[in-house]
Amino acid sequence: MKSLAEWNTTSAPRGAPVSVLDRIVAILDAVKTAGGTSTITEIATATALPKSTVSRLVADLTQQRYLVRTDEGVSLGLRLFELGARASLPRRLLAAAGPVIRNLCEVTGERVGLWVPQGSDMVSIAAVAGRLPMLPTRAGMRSPALTTASGKAFLAFCADSALVSRISAPLADDAADHFRDELAHVRASVVAQDIEESYPGILAVASPVLSPDRVVLGAISIAGPSGSMDPERVTPLVRAAGTTVTRRLVAA
Template sequence: MSLAEWNTPHGSADRPVSVLDRIIAVLDAVKEADGATTITDIAARTELPKSTVSRLVADLTGQRYLERTDEGISLGLRLFELGTRASVPRRLVNAAAPVIRSLCDATGERVGLWVQQGTDMVSIAAVAGRLPMLPARAGLRTPALTTASGKAYLAFCADTSVVNRISALLVADDADHFREELARVRSAVVATDVGASYPGILAVATPVLSSDRVVLGAISIAGPSDAMDPERVAPLVRAAGASVTRRLAAA
């Protein structure tokens, strides 16, 4: 053993160093406590000074990642909220995978599954169609304001702040027309995008809802605007969205 190793306290090599490491160590310590715990216990588990633990716990409590009760310190609601949101894409993909494959097989067109993030729609699954210029990778971002998937989502979004934020760049008349279009989408349960996102490309989309009618995302189909008939594919897309909704409820 070297002199440096001899003079290093046992376990210090594993002690969290960066601020992020310390935050994660504190959260892990609270999780491992399997119930309410104390500053002293967290400090012992993490090998951090009590003053450091106390400061981090105060900050994490202020942000709702931890909470203090009469019993002690426990995990906060914000972690559960984030966990719930993180599970939605996995649940959606699992429920939608056979549905979007069947829709692609029936039409030969690109089919995508989308969720809303900020002012964009983000692809979490896609099956390539006959048009190679249309990306089919997960993680693709497109504007919610103009895309069929975005309009299908926004038409059924109960959070008006989301709709207001996304439509904020529109001038008065355009904003009114946009809201009228969303009303038509709600009535038809289908949205269209004729060349706004990709010139020459027609897209048709429908919302995917939870069992309690909360919109989770949207399914879209896209193909050449001069060869794909929106009237023909709209019922197929609506049926696909309803099928995913049923599969989610049964999961």
């Protein structure tokens, strides 16, 4: 026997998604399956959701640019395509950088890595081992953007000043001034260095990788023993590697 509360609660149609996330995914899938545009009524029919629920969620998704309203109804918004482009970025970067990474490792014998930003860190999406067995070469390794060569190479060309300020916020006044000067030098030379700042006994040099529209995507770096790796020798090689990856992305 149902309680009064249960009698007064409208049950969701059989087969309708229950959680908010499930409902959002169902709406996006319905619009995608339609192949162009869908009306609120068509989405409600496809998802088994009440029209009022569909109308409310579609309004929220439109405000966030996941959907867009047209004269014919609702279609997928630009934000979904932006997210899709970002999801394919590591694959495109790896395809463009793979031969460059291998060549740089063969020429120098040092550890070479490809890094992309994630929050206040740089994350490795590819690495080839060199003379540094103490450093892991697995993809997914994280290093602080504030101190690493790859992080400085990225931040120097990052157009998001708020991100740069947030990452450098822990620095004291003098250190912050020095950091800004260092980034200005990186922009001028298109190469960054980390001399035992992140890891004792290790020197790293990095250069930014840019997209076809000149947006910085990450950095390619080389790391070796600070006592034996010559920064004067590897700097032009790393700079050329970053430029080559950028050119390969443009040509892809």
